[in-house]
Amino acid sequence: QDFSKADLLKIFAPRGKVTSAGIYVYQKSKGVSFKVGSVTYDNTVVAASTVKQMNWFRIGSKKHKVQLLGECAHIIHSFRPAYKVQ
Secondary structure (H helix, E strand, C coil): CCCCHHHHHHHHHHHCCEEEEEEEEEECHHHEEEEEEEEEECCHHHHHHHHHHHCCEEECCEEECEEEECCEEEEEEECCCCEECC
């Protein structure tokens, strides 16, 4: 299942005002990549509350980790298991 920015906003926007959101692909060693969604709220209290409520939530059968990134109000969410880049 592919996950879009619209899907990300559908999940996280009801919890507070989102100032930016995006999905990024990171490549690790040996050609393995993974997707991460990042959501930035206008309020760090809302971001911290969302992390507390949403960490290890499920999409389908997979649990997803949600965490703050540094001191910014970012939420990191891994959408897919690692996959091999061609």
